[in-house]
Amino acid sequence: MFLKQSSRDRLRHWTRCLGSSTEKIKLPPKEPTLAKFSFPSATHNVRDLLTSGESWTHCPITLHGHLHRKPRKLGKRTFAELRDTNGDIIQLHFASEWTGQEHMECIRRSGVEDALVVNGILRRKVNKNEDDSPEYELSVSEMQLLNNGGVDAAQLDSLKHSSPSTIPPKFRYLQLRTPFYQNALRTRSQASHVTRKVLIENHHFTEIETPALFKSTPEGAREFLVPTRSPDRFYALPQSPQQYKQMLMSSGFSRYFQIARCFRDEDLRADRQPEFTQVDLEMAYINNSKKVHAVIDDVIETVWREVAKKPVYKVDATGHIVPVKANRRRESDPAFNKLTYQEALSKYGIDKPDLRSALTIIDLSEYFKPLNEADHFGVVEACVLKQAFDPGNKYKVSHNLTDKEAYPRRRPIILPIQTEDEALNWWKPFVEKGILKTTDAFSQVKVLKALNLEHGDILAFATRAQLSYENPTPLGRFRQLAIEQFPGRWNRPLKPSNLEELTTEYDPKDIVVGSWVVDFPLFSPVDITESASEPFPKYDFKRWESTHHPFTMAKPEDYELLESNIAQVRGEHYDLVINGVEVGGGSRRIHDPELQKYVFEAILNIQNHDQLFGHLLKALSMGCPPHAGIALGFDRLCAMLVGTSSIRDVIAFPKNQSGSDPVVESPTSVSSAVLNEYYIDKLYS
Numbered sequence: 001m002f003l004k005q006s007s008r009d010r011l012r013h014w015t016r017c018l019g020s021s022t023e024k025i026k027l028p029p030k031e032p033t034l035a036k037f038s039f040p041s042a043t044h045n046v047r048d049l050l051t052s053g054e055s056w057t058h059c060p061i062t063l064h065g066h067l068h069r070k071p072r073k074l075g076k077r078t079f080a081e082l083r084d085t086n087g088d089i090i091q092l093h094f095a096s097e098w099t100g101q102e103h104m105e106c107i108r109r110s111g112v113e114d115a116l117v118v119n120g121i122l123r124r125k126v127n128k129n130e131d132d133s134p135e136y137e138l139s140v141s142e143m144q145l146l147n148n149g150g151v152d153a154a155q156l157d158s159l160k161h162s163s164p165s166t167i168p169p170k171f172r173y174l175q176l177r178t179p180f181y182q183n184a185l186r187t188r189s190q191a192s193h194v195t196r197k198v199l200i201e202n203h204h205f206t207e208i209e210t211p212a213l214f215k216s217t218p219e220g221a222r223e224f225l226v227p228t229r230s231p232d233r234f235y236a237l238p239q240s241p242q243q244y245k246q247m248l249m250s251s252g253f254s255r256y257f258q259i260a261r262c263f264r265d266e267d268l269r270a271d272r273q274p275e276f277t278q279v280d281l282e283m284a285y286i287n288n289s290k291k292v293h294a295v296i297d298d299v300i301e302t303v304w305r306e307v308a309k310k311p312v313y314k315v316d317a318t319g320h321i322v323p324v325k326a327n328r329r330r331e332s333d334p335a336f337n338k339l340t341y342q343e344a345l346s347k348y349g350i351d352k353p354d355l356r357s358a359l360t361i362i363d364l365s366e367y368f369k370p371l372n373e374a375d376h377f378g379v380v381e382a383c384v385l386k387q388a389f390d391p392g393n394k395y396k397v398s399h400n401l402t403d404k405e406a407y408p409r410r411r412p413i414i415l416p417i418q419t420e421d422e423a424l425n426w427w428k429p430f431v432e433k434g435i436l437k438t439t440d441a442f443s444q445v446k447v448l449k450a451l452n453l454e455h456g457d458i459l460a461f462a463t464r465a466q467l468s469y470e471n472p473t474p475l476g477r478f479r480q481l482a483i484e485q486f487p488g489r490w491n492r493p494l495k496p497s498n499l500e501e502l503t504t505e506y507d508p509k510d511i512v513v514g515s516w517v518v519d520f521p522l523f524s525p526v527d528i529t530e531s532a533s534e535p536f537p538k539y540d541f542k543r544w545e546s547t548h549h550p551f552t553m554a555k556p557e558d559y560e561l562l563e564s565n566i567a568q569v570r571g572e573h574y575d576l577v578i579n580g581v582e583v584g585g586g587s588r589r590i591h592d593p594e595l596q597k598y599v600f601e602a603i604l605n606i607q608n609h610d611q612l613f614g615h616l617l618k619a620l621s622m623g624c625p626p627h628a629g630i631a632l633g634f635d636r637l638c639a640m641l642v643g644t645s646s647i648r649d650v651i652a653f654p655k656n657q658s659g660s661d662p663v664v665e666s667p668t669s670v671s672s673a674v675l676n677e678y679y680i681d682k683l684y685s
């Protein structure tokens with residue numbers, strides 16, 4: 001059988017490329033090389049030895065792992081440390097009377113991060129205090145070197161002990177050997193297992209894989225295109241399995257899920273990657289969101305209980321943080337409370353509020369009106385940081401709160417209240433400057449009472465639209481920065497399940513508080529702001545885009561507004577927010593093909609919807625039942641489980657901020673000969 005011409009060309013190309021570097025390489029010596037492939041199996045792991053050492057003392061032990069610390073001599077005794085395949089560490093003791101000259105030579109040649117097999121006897125170390133817990137070491141009789149760690153590993157050894165994240169990213173595999181990253185990826189594996197178990201065993205879902213080669217459709221983010229060897233034909237990598245899973249609802253599978261790989265060509269931050277993982281699911285014959293919420297509540301509560309060994313929390317009707325019950329009636333006793341989009345924006349200034357903090361925004365529109373952009377941004381509101389500084393000393397507001405670069409567009413006006421007079425009359429300079437005007441209902445006493453303002457507080461105020469598409473609002477961003485600047489200062493009261501008393505003395509990092517945000521605007525006007533320097537955003541209220549995606553159903557009570565007042569239509573879209581991070585979003589879908597066509601054409605102005613979405617419309621028209629679903633950001637969940645803010649920490653080989661993989665140095669250039677096979681114009685001269 002002959003290779004095709006293109007395959008032969010590629011083979012010759014790679015042979016030429018490799019030829020210069022391989023022609024002079026000789027076959028390594030047989031005996032020392034093959035010795036690395038012949039070794040005994042491990043009989044134990046370090047964790048078992050350290051936790052139940054008395055059971056194994058004086059027994060022959062074989063361990064596999066890496067040399068964590070290079071051997072060192074103390075008198076006649078030689079010590080080292082072995083890190084096994086679970087990341088656990090045990091001290092090695094090389095007794096001189098047990099080791100021959102050949103073995104000592106192996107010790108001298110060894111270096112950090114060498115792959116080893118060691119044989120020996122477990123012995124209890126002598127403790128100075130008899131009451132101390134027993135400690136053990138392995139008295140080594142044999143050591144076999146399976147592979148050298150090399151010069152680079154030796155040079156980077158100090159970094160793994162201090163801050164493993166400072167090991168250069170191109171040596172990611174060395175980072176991953178350290179305890180933090182070992183724990184991160186093992187935690188991710190556990191979370192994946194528990195998620196599958198909950199969905200399959202508790203809720204009878206079927207796991208189905210959908211294709212990774214899709215077609216280009218407008219779903220919000222930029223796509224990655226995959227060229228083919230047919231002219232003008234491209235695949236697109238899926239931003240999500242959204243359309244496939246809706247078609248599965250028309251296929252007789254009433255409960256589908258997958259832990260899906262998704263791709264988006266967008267700007268990268270700590271919580272973004274060009275390829276990411278989501279827990280994707282869809283349910284048929286759904287008439288309200290409670291059923292979807294109940295499934296996700298169960299997943300989140302179980303993952304945290306079984307993997308993190310901690311409860312999850314919600315905010316109760318009195319505003320206290322309380323643990324979620326593990327054994328509850330799922331739909332009638334939800335894990336997390338609901339917060340409408342309008343409530344979230346008015347109380348917290350953002351649609352993903354961190355509810356661990358008791359900071360809220362206060363509406364002052366009864367007493368003040370703005371004089372700038374009053375028609376569109378007519379709500380005046382304030383946020384007070386109680387006792388943020390010592391009023392006895394002159395205080396300047398931190399740059400972290402006032403930095404213009406920290407705000408998407410507008411900054412609030414921020415005032416330290418140094419005196420009682422400022423607490424009472426802070427507003428007067430802004431009325432005199434023509435920034436605010438008082439209303440007929442204005443009262444100095446009522447304003448003071450509404451704000452509960454005292455010297456030592458920091459006051460911030462700003463304006464926003466009644467139905468805000470600015471997200472976060474200026475005060476919403478201020479609240480985020482204040483929580484970062486003063487961690488734990490304004491904790492919401494915590495009420496443990498077994499205690500009656502309340503406490504605010506806890507580290508917010510130790511708990512996770514979730515809520516569902518619902519009743520989003522179904523559509524958002526197109527932002528036509530010409531420059532980020534413009535203080536107020538501008539919108540075209542004749543052009544609309546989907547707030548979530550174009551397949552989301554309107555709330556039934558707003559149905560007629562689809563024709564008369566699009567801005568007021570709320571969607572059956574819901575987000576799960578945990579600790580101020582959106583970890584999942586979903587909706588009830590449009591399963592009626594005629595309504596879906598109306599949304600495409602009359603509202604979103606997608607004139608070629610048959611070409612883009614004809615496959616979906618056809619599936620909907622053939623008896624597709626009502627359905628709803630959600631996607632959870634699995635990377636974000638895992639990052640929370642291990643206590644990090646960056647999803648890169650829980651991804652084995654993440655991309656950097658430029659979208660490159662520093663280990664394999666992708667993406668790479670491709671020769672013009674290969675590009676021509678895919679009908680792509682020559683990119684390089």
